[in-house]
Amino acid sequence: MDDNRIDKAAAFDTLFTNNRIQILKTLAYYIDPHLLKGLAVYIKFLELQYTLALFRKHPETALHSFPLSSDxxxxxxxxxxxxxxxxxxxxxxxxxxxxxxxxxxxxxxxxxxxxxxxxxxxxxxxxDLDGCDPxxxxxxxxxxxxxxxxxxxxxxxxxxxxxx
Incomplete structure (x- = not known):
């Protein structure tokens, strides 16, 4: 993955997560593989919950602000x-x-x-177009x-x- 796409993915992840979720993601590397399924679902649930709360509090939240004069x-x-x-x-x-x-x-x-x-x-x-070469x-x-x-x-x- 090139740096530009990594930056955009990281910006998205940073905006829609918090430290608690990041801690759980880090712990996932040290957890028993049999328990990983439940932890992964729990982490995704927390991300969804956090995202919904963020948009409720700040509906104007955006990753990129497009200028009106932009091409x-x-x-x-x-x-x-x-x-x-x-x-x-x-x-x-x-x-x-x-x-x-x-x-x-x-x-x-x-x-x-x-x-x-x-x-x-x-x-x-x-x-006029009389002088135009067809x-x-x-x-x-x-x-x-x-x-x-x-x-x-x-x-x-x-x-x-x-x-x-």
Missing amino acids: GSSLAGELCSDLMPLCDETQKASLQQVTQMLDNIHNFQEMMDMAKSMQELFPEGFS AMLSELFAATQNQSGGQQNGFFPDSPLDAG
């Missing part, structure tokens, strides 16, 4: 990166497709921002499709949507 796609990308090592190969492939789609959306947004800036700088050059647009579309693996919808490779 949703970067958070989604970070989530995909954090989940990737925990997934099987099929799930990893799906997460990689999501990550690639988010990257494509981000790149498209940057291109649109650049085009808007160019339009503001040179309004006479962007007044070959350039088809090359752009082909490049985007190649990045997504050539699949039309990218999510369900065996779906009827890809048969066309």
